[in-house]
Amino acid sequence: MSRNPTLFDSVINGDMAVTVAEIQQEIDRGTPPQMLLEENLIPAMAEVGRLFEENEYFVPELLISARAMQEGMKLLNPLLTASGIEKAGYVVIGTVKGDLHDIGKNLVKSMLEGGGFEVLDLGVDVAPEKFVEEAKSRPGTIIALSALLTTTMPQMKNVIDALKMSGIRDSVKVMIGGAPVTEEYAQAIGADGYSDNASAAVQLAHQFV
Numbered sequence: 001m002s003r004n005p006t007l008f009d010s011v012i013n014g015d016m017a018v019t020v021a022e023i024q025q026e027i028d029r030g031t032p033p034q035m036l037l038e039e040n041l042i043p044a045m046a047e048v049g050r051l052f053e054e055n056e057y058f059v060p061e062l063l064i065s066a067r068a069m070q071e072g073m074k075l076l077n078p079l080l081t082a083s084g085i086e087k088a089g090y091v092v093i094g095t096v097k098g099d100l101h102d103i104g105k106n107l108v109k110s111m112l113e114g115g116g117f118e119v120l121d122l123g124v125d126v127a128p129e130k131f132v133e134e135a136k137s138r139p140g141t142i143i144a145l146s147a148l149l150t151t152t153m154p155q156m157k158n159v160i161d162a163l164k165m166s167g168i169r170d171s172v173k174v175m176i177g178g179a180p181v182t183e184e185y186a187q188a189i190g191a192d193g194y195s196d197n198a199s200a201a202v203q204l205a206h207q208f209v
Ligand code: B12
Pocket: 042, 045, 046, 048, 049, 050, 052, 053, 059, 062, 063, 066, 098, 099, 100, 101, 102, 103, 104, 105, 107, 108, 144, 145, 146, 147, 148, 149, 150, 151, 175, 176, 177, 178, 179, 180, 194, 195, 196, 197, 198, 199, 201
């Protein structure tokens, strides 16, 4: 399989019932969950973003598409998550302060869990101090930061500054991502790594451990 047009369109149209039904059918047929994600759900959300940029979609349409995607992810998440193996490492993930976008962050979380990592998800709108608090007790923690707004990206630097202030910067790794984030930005703020997709985020995390 590559693209299932009914599934792809259902996310764009925010038709949650069809999204869920199509995903279930594909799972029953034995389609790999990663393929459903990478060749259908993620490109569909990218198309939603394009429609928003061109003023064809507005916030309500974004929300119903996001909801369709998230309901679909509920079926895929358990399949993406490996079980019964020794954990590869510990990750604290969250969307930075002021930012409520969590679809990409949730995907990265699922893929990391699928890659054998134990993941603590702090949710959205997470203050820098919260990341520090959670990483303090576990040296070697990988902190994964997501930001989707150019206005919230600077919060990533605030997290790194807060880690420095609390004296634990050298005992953790920080990786960052989200649509507006770039490799250059990661280097500029002193992050340890950046990736533009969830699969590469897992590879990056493996490199850290
Ligand atoms: C869906 C969506 C929403 C939904 C979010 C629902 C939810 N639960 O997440 C809602 C409607 C709530 C929303 C609200 C807003 N949004 Co919005 N939204 C989007 C949209 C269309 C899609 C984002 C998405 O989910 N993409 C799909 C996922 C899979 O991709 P991703 O997040 O990029 O994640 C991938 C990678 O980036 C990476 N990744 C992500 N995180 C991490 C973390 C790590 C550690 C790593 C390694 C990798 C990684 O891996 C992921 C998987 O491959 C984007 C458009 C776009 N092109 O991004 C706009 C967009 C991000 N929103 C935008 C705006 C302006 C807003 C609002 C301000 C709108 C408003 N006027 O209210 C508000 C802000 C609310 C807030 N405070 O956060 C702008 C931002 C512009 C900018 N330059 O800052 C965008 C770019 C749209 C646009 N072109 O104008 N939004």
